[in-house]
Amino acid sequence: MNPIPTTQKEELISLYLNNLDLITENSAEVLNHARQEGIENFKLLGFPGPKSEKYKYTKVEPLFRSDYEKYFSPRKIAFKVDDIFRCDIPALDTHLALTLNGFYLSNPTMLHELPNGVVFGSLAEAAKKYPKLVADHYNTIVANDDDGLVALNTAFAQDGVFIYLPKGVVLEKPIQIINLLMSDENQMVQYRNLIIAEERSQANIVICDHTLSPAEFLTNVVTEVVTKAASNVDVVVMQNQHNQTTQFSHLFAKQERDSVFSSNTISLHGGIIRNNIHVLLNDTNCENHTYGLALIDRNQHVDTHSFIDHAMPNCVSNELYKALLDDQATGAFNGRILVRKDAQKTEAYQSNNNLLLTADARMYTKPQLEIYADDVKCSHGATIGQLDQEARFYMQARGISEREARLLLMFGFAHDVVGKIKIEPLRERIDELVNKRLRGELSRCHSCPMHCC
Amino acid sequence: MLSIKNLHANINGKEILKGINLEIKPGEVHAIMGPNGSGKSTLSAVLAGREIFEVTQGEVTFNGKNLLELSPEDRSREGLFLSFQYPIEIPGVSMVNFMKTAVNEHRKYKGLEPLSASDFLKLMRERKELVEIDSALTNRAVNEGFSGGEKKKNEIFQMAMLEPKLAILDETDSGLDIDALRIVANGVNKLKTPENSSIVITHYQRLLDYIVPDFVHILYQGRIVKTGTKELALELEDKGYDWIKNGE
Ligand SMILES: Nc1ncnc2c1ncn2[C@@H]1O[C@H](COP(=O)(O)OP(=O)(O)OP(=O)(O)O)[C@@H](O)[C@H]1O
Ligand SMILES: [Mg+2]
Numbered sequence: 127m128n129p130i131p132t133t134q135k136e137e138l139i140s141l142y143l144n145n146l147d148l149i150t151e152n153s154a155e156v157l158n159h160a161r162q163e164g165i166e167n168f169k170l171l172g173f174p175g176p177k178s179e180k181y182k183y184t185k186v187e188p189l190f191r192s193d194y195e196k197y198f199s200p201r202k203i204a205f206k207v208d209d210i211f212r213c214d215i216p217a218l219d220t221h222l223a224l225t226l227n228g229f230y231l232s233n234p235t236m237l238h239e240l241p242n243g244v245v246f247g248s249l250a251e252a253a254k255k256y257p258k259l260v261a262d263h264y265n266t267i268v269a270n271d272d273d274g275l276v277a278l279n280t281a282f283a284q285d286g287v288f289i290y291l292p293k294g295v296v297l298e299k300p301i302q303i304i305n306l307l308m309s310d311e312n313q314m315v316q317y318r319n320l321i322i323a324e325e326r327s328q329a330n331i332v333i334c335d336h337t338l339s340p341a342e343f344l345t346n347v348v349t350e351v352v353t354k355a356a357s358n359v360d361v362v363v364m365q366n367q368h369n370q371t372t373q374f375s376h377l378f379a380k381q382e383r384d385s386v387f388s389s390n391t392i393s394l395h396g397g398i399i400r401n402n403i404h405v406l407l408n409d410t411n412c413e414n415h416t417y418g419l420a421l422i423d424r425n426q427h428v429d430t431h432s433f434i435d436h437a438m439p440n441c442v443s444n445e446l447y448k449a450l451l452d453d454q455a456t457g458a459f460n461g462r463i464l465v466r467k468d469a470q471k472t473e474a475y476q477s478n479n480n481l482l483l484t485a486d487a488r489m490y491t492k493p494q495l496e497i498y499a500d501d502v503k504c505s506h507g508a509t510i511g512q513l514d515q516e517a518r519f520y521m522q523a524r525g526i527s528e529r530e531a532r533l534l535l536m537f538g539f540a541h542d543v544v545g546k547i548k549i550e551p552l553r554e555r556i557d558e559l560v561n562k563r564l565r566g567e568l569s570r571c572h573s574c575p576m577h578c579c
Numbered sequence: 580m581l582s583i584k585n586l587h588a589n590i591n592g593k594e595i596l597k598g599i600n601l602e603i604k605p606g607e608v609h610a611i612m613g614p615n616g617s618g619k620s621t622l623s624a625v626l627a628g629r630e631i632f633e634v635t636q637g638e639v640t641f642n643g644k645n646l647l648e649l650s651p652e653d654r655s656r657e658g659l660f661l662s663f664q665y666p667i668e669i670p671g672v673s674m675v676n677f678m679k680t681a682v683n684e685h686r687k688y689k690g691l692e693p694l695s696a697s698d699f700l701k702l703m704r705e706r707k708e709l710v711e712i713d714s715a716l717t718n719r720a721v722n723e724g725f726s727g728g729e730k731k732k733n734e735i736f737q738m739a740m741l742e743p744k745l746a747i748l749d750e751t752d753s754g755l756d757i758d759a760l761r762i763v764a765n766g767v768n769k770l771k772t773p774e775n776s777s778i779v780i781t782h783y784q785r786l787l788d789y790i791v792p793d794f795v796h797i798l799y800q801g802r803i804v805k806t807g808t809k810e811l812a813l814e815l816e817d818k819g820y821d822w823i824k825n826g827e
Pocket of ligand 1: 590591595613614615616617618619620621622631664
């Protein structure tokens with residue numbers, strides 16, 4: 127038996143050791159293979175502490191409370207997908223992938239194999255069926271030796287969503303991943319997604335995070351996206367868990383020559399959200415778009431850390447993050463752009479705009495540009511402001527009430543980011559969600575059976 | 580329609596309006612002229628309900644109501660319209676959304692149902708033609724990146740949408756080219772009925788060739804120092820303001 131743990135770190139390490147059999151048994155060889163290194167790294171790194179500049183505004187360790195239940199095998203919850211999930215975007219016809227508390231939900235199979243060669247479904251299942259394909263990509267681009275939370279995920283992750291786009295395949299219908307959390311007890315979940323886009327493939331992916339019960343949840347999820355030459359992957363993430371949740375989401379993307387990778391993360395509800403986005407522009411002529419929007423109030427906290435790594439010449443990256451903070455909400459944005467010595471002719475743009483609706487809301491923003499090449503175009507700008515009084519008066523002078531004027535301004539502020547979404551019905555739907563969110567009509571999300579996405 | 584009695588207003592403790600008196604009856608067109616900084620825009624802003632100005636004395640009644648007690652939005656809903664000297668850009672808010680909200684707030688105030696999407700678009704189309712405004716403009720964010728002249732046209736378009744009882748046009752002619760001036764003036768004239776009135780603030784007689792005023796007032800240092808008919812504007816064009824300033 128292991129010694130009685132005294133810290134959250136030790137507790138998780140002994141949890142790992144005591145349950146290793148169960149963890150391995152309910153996963154797949156490729157994932158199990160990476161675990162040992164994961165836990166070793168976690169032992170070394172621990173939780174990002176107060177000294178970590180990267181996690182300055184989110185105290186991590188106290189969030190990993192010991193009262194969360196952890197399950198290492200999928201729980202049998204009688205579940206009819208159609209009862210729970212009614213897609214409210216009629217024009218948005220999608221391939222659906224569901225997870226429940228971090229395990230893939232069969233619908234009706236664990237792995238969908240489309241006639242064009244596209245595979246999507248359970249990561250564990252894919253790792254069993256296509257061990258080489260998964261092993262060649264799994265855990266290849268993540269910062270296991272840099273971030274204790276990523277290492278922790280590698281140690282514990284058993285399943286998640288896998289997407290494979292074969293060479294030259296353009297997937298018309300978006301793939302929609304819906305991550306559901308449902309439990310009677312407070313629960314911690316750690317899962318892993320892997321997206322592989324082969325040369326010249328294209329897909330739109332929509333990820334929706336939801337809670338279906340009022341219990342408290344802590345999620346620590348890692349998503350890896352490998353975009354090979356001339357592929358184009360667009361990911362839209364809708365974070366809409368209830369406000370008693372904590373989420374650490376780590377998105378890693380590695381782009382090869384001529385590829386385009388876009389991500390747009392919209393945070394509507396959720397107690398504490400930490401989004402890490404790490405993009406490596408690993409070859410020439412890549413294009414990256416990293417967007418995000420947080421609409422938060424009460425005691426919500428959204429902390430974003432992005433790292434755009436220009437390693438090679440002739441790439442373009444474009445970053446836009448916006449946050450609208452009401453009540454006592456707090457937020458942080460740290461956007462790091464690294465232009466390495468060889469990355470000549472880089473264009474890297476970043477902007478971070480924030481609106482504070484009250485005197486109590488707080489936003490910390492820190493752009494961080496490190497440029498080692500000499501022939502580059504880079505710009506960054508960060509603003510923190512209030513709603514424009516003049517604009518508000520102009521609208522009131524047209525008969526629009528103060529409340530509606532404020533809402534229109536907030537909506538306009540948010541639409542800048544939502545407008546980047548290319549799929550029209552999705553964009554319209556998210557505009558509508560944002561509108562509802564701003565009007566305070568989206569607050570009891572956990573009691574609403576999936577009307578929101 | 581509008582009655583202003585001994586109106587005084589301050590900004591940051593500095594008195595700008597120093598006792599304005601003005602009576603406007605239904606159907607009348609009043610022009611207000613006066614040198615830069617005399618308080619013309621301040622008067623418009625006070626009438627529209629801009630909070631940064633503090634009214635220290637005087638009364639304003641608009642269609643029998645105490646205007647100064649109404650919120651800016653209620654003043655608008657009661658039929659007051661201000662065409663801004665410097666229209667505000669509102670990035671992110673589309674013209675369509677803006678106008679739809681405004682029109683429906685006016686309708687709600689009158690106890691009417693909101694317009695259906697198709698009726699609203701029809702109304703937009705109709706009124707756009709009236710002021711010959713480019714369709715592309717109404718597909719954009721409110722005034723964002725509009726040229727000076729386009730912004731002014733847009734003000735008149737909004738006026739056409741809201742059909743006010745009293746329109747205050749604050750230098751709507753400045754920045755307009757000759758064709759645009761004619762179009763805007765024609766738009767204003769087409770919207771004219773025997774019941775509605777306007778206050779036209781301008782520096783140039785030329786606008787008054789198109790929009791013919793019943794009265795011309797000269798505002799100087801926060802007071803109306805002279806009132807006459809349209810000939811007064813011609814006289815100003817000829818002589819400038821010195822004779823007013825020198826108290827002739
Ligand atoms: N926000 C403000 N803060 C301080 N002073 C102001 C403010 N707004 C107006 N004023 C002052 O009030 C006076 C009147 O200004 P106003 O804009 O009403 O003049 P105007 O007659 O419209 O001039 P113009 O012909 O140039 O448009 C000016 O001296 C101006 O500087
Ligand atoms: Mg003025």
